[in-house]
Amino acid sequence: MPVINFTYKDLNEILGREIPKEELINMLPMIGSDIEDYGDEELKVEFFPNRPDHYSVEGIARTLKGFLDIDGGMPEYSTSPSGMSMTVDPELENIRPYTVCCVVEDIEITEEKLRQLMDFQEDLHWVLGRDRKKVAIGIHNLDVLKPPFFYKAADPDKESFVALEMTEKMTLREILNSHKKGVKYARLLQKFDKYPLIVDSEGNVLSMPPIINGDLTKLSQDTKNVLIDVTGTDERAVNNALNIIATSFAEVGGKIKTVDVIYEDHKVQTPDLTPKEIYVSVKNAERLIGEDLTASDVVKMLRRVRLDAKAEDEDKIHVLVPAYRIDILHEVDVIENIAIGYGFRKIGSELPDIATIANENKANAFENKVREIMIGMGFNEFMSLMLTNEEHHYEYMGLPEDERVMVAQPISQDRTMIRKSLLNGLMEFLEDNKHEELPQKIFEIGDVVYLDGNAETYTKVVKKLAGAVVHSSANFTEIKSIADALVVNLGLKMEIEPVDHPSFISGRCASIRGIHNKELDEKNLSEISANGSITGFFGEVNPKVITNFELEYPVVAFEVEFKSN
Template sequence: MPVITLDYDDLKELGIDIDRERLIEVLPMMGSDIEDFDDEGIKVEFFPNRPDLLSVEGVARSLRGFLGIETGMPSYDVPESDIEVTVDESVLNVRPHLGMAVIENVRFTDKKLKQVMEFQEDLHWVIGRDRKKVAIGIHDLDRVEPPFVYSGVEPEGVTFTPLESVCEMTPREILEEHPKGVAYAHLLRDHERYPLITDKNGDVLSLPPIINGELTKLTTETERILVDVTGTDERAVNQALNIICTSFAESGGVIRSVTVRRPESELRLPDLTPKEMSVSVSTASHITGIELDAAEIKELLMKARMDASIVSPDEVLAVIPAYRVDILHEVDLVENIATQYCIGRIEPLIPEVATIAEEDNWNRADKFIRDVMVGLGFQEVMSLMLTSEESHYQKMRLEEDERVQVAQPISQDRTMIRKSLLNGLLEFLEDNRHEDLPQRIFEVGDVVYIDPKAETRTRTVKKLACAITHSSAGFTEIKSIAAAVVENLGYEFRVEPLDHPSFIRGRCASIESEGESSRIRGFFGEVHPEVVTNFNLEYPVIALEIEFEEK
């Protein structure tokens, strides 16, 4: 998760004048984890559902409410500017959505420039899915001349000097040679045209979502900035723009709107219109376990930096600021009520219920499977259910298909729920390649598939996987392991040849069998050398994966 460094001096300038001990006591009550602290500042970690807290300004804004220094919804005036940007039809098939705003009266120091860059990159992760959904550019407005154009250009159609470079390059050259271009080339590689933001004179501001131009680089002399947010998701684009603009406004910046002319409509952004949502007093009291009335809930919501009004003794209407993108349901308001009441003040209670526990059938099955694997000389590992497309698909030589994706991933390597256990085992072998051979590991765990027929649109399946690595690992060995596992579990051992991208052709087989209450299917074989190399392993790997399904 993103780690934010909060300097005590910055917090003091933003109205938080409390000592370090009090700050360390308060921040966890707001939902953060304290990573480290010293005499200059404190490092904290917030969950990705609160991207508005990824800057020191956002944290200070919430802290002022939590401490009762300033309550209610912050008000941000957004006067119009005379700046316009035209979205050309040529870019609609690439990255169709654009948000733009002007912020004046900004004050940059070297420290502030670093903070802004870190804030920008954190938003790229939390909202932008590593720039796939959203990419952000911040420019020195005084270096260019409006109006602006957002269009799609041919890969060789223009040249400009990208950020941190000294020579002009075409968009294609940037994707092939510039470090940022190489890192994010996959976002544009399949398109015939690349997005480009240019000014009245044809000067390039940005090649979204790759890199800005050197021309508009921010410096300590910058006083007016232009913020552009491009992406494939209009809602995410507007969310990121609102969060950035209101963060700058907290430190004295003046937001001015930009007219965005699209082929089908005209927008004036940013749109900081708040939304309204009701919360039931009885529901809030039931969920939190605290006896609250409407007046108390109104006060707590205002401490959460919302406006609130009492509709009836059992209903309070909350007015939610545009930067609070995490408020999606009534329970989110209840969470804010509990947070502002202070979690530490809520006394835990043991439920007054009496039950007789009984071990679940699947848990008994898990234990038996583990006993079998340990008896065969394997060591159990447990990996996270969250993985990444790169590890799950690319490194395993598999084509991407439907999967459950994480809406706001906390890191690059935790963006989806796994559909297989094998890549997790290979990651474990990669992390332990310095250990002695042979290595024999297994895992029993759940995977999740997309299933439109299921009530939840997902289906959870239990799997067993094992992997062995040593200098002479081969098909005969993994076949004997597969036979021992299947027969010890009470199934018949029937195999058929299988062509699987993750395994060597001709050295992979499938398993399919039925028992009294469940059926199994799976595969085993010698892992493909390319897969072995992708995980930086030096010796052959053989592997088995079995899926269990109740009848």
């Protein structure tokens, strides 16, 4: 999760008053943050991905104003037309079809603010953009540009410009092949014949989404007016990103102006800051929070968390949700915010009205013993979502697509199927933590789901364990010894033989089978040792797979499936 760095000075300037450090430290966890570290001048706080509006000090201050009674209710941001337009090339429909834009005038950028803005942009790329695949954001110095603007599909060998951190022009293909950002994100464009490009009326290049901006439009401390463009593959996500970043500028005095985005068959004006309307029941809030509430209490609590609310009767509350609050989708989300406004520390606790004697579930007991084995070998456990997507599960792992359980109406392109393997989750985790020290040794034990036409439910849930090791000298011998230690500690006997697996280097992968070992009965850790077996594979991960996940060192991994006879 993103860690946001800010100074007490910056926060207090936006609040318009000085808040004691102790009070701030005590209050931040109540709005959903985890304080990583703090000193005399600076704080480091972490917010969950559901609140990307808190990824800037401006967003944090906006919420705190409600808790400190500095301001209440929904913030209102006025917009006016800029008179500018962005025309979208129809050829981009199958490449990167959506874009939204706005102008923000009268901003002030210091060296510290510039650093914070870059961090804010990258945090949004990660959370909303799925590392730029879904959303990419460009912030440009408007004063050096000549509108109108054009978002076009460009020939990668004919178009060229000076990219950020460069001094000479390069073609789009050269940028993709040799610029460090181009190499990092090449996978997002290299399969297309044309690449996205944003230019002004004089042909000046603003950016090559989602790869790199042009050097011409880079921000400096002299920048007063900016053009923000957001491109992507998900229309809702690009609008959400623009609303969050534009309103963040507005919190410190920026003036938002709209831009006309012209498609082949329609035109839209962005940003659209129209609030969402949701109704909430006071009785439902009482039931879920466990406290006695009145309609006026609920309205007060919602205004405290910067939502607008009006009681239509004793039970029905009409709520207005600002456009930057993308986490509120349902009545239950509003009730969560009522609880936040009420104060979690004020909510009473009680013992369940049940008298039982608990016993550990046998399945959990087995899993915990497997965890002990892995932790004993120096591994750290992580837990990933069961939902994944075809690109990471199949394409990135070098696997052919096959039958799978798909999500009928996914809310995200990154969560479109239920996993059949744990390995791509391990690789994603290593990718997200490649900035951490090596070696890294991680494992996960969890369920995967297969289609099973012979079963009444047509699905089969299988328990699997997977582990991965990354460092400069990771090799087959190391992962074989790990697999062997796992099998022996489960009270089983290991059988291996060579196998070809697309995710691993040919000749450096083996199948594994752990079967009952009478000689090790005294070490039995669970029923599996006598009544079951494990099957799977281990080896050195294919360099293509390592490259797909943008890792820089060798990776060895294993995955086994637990079976009972």
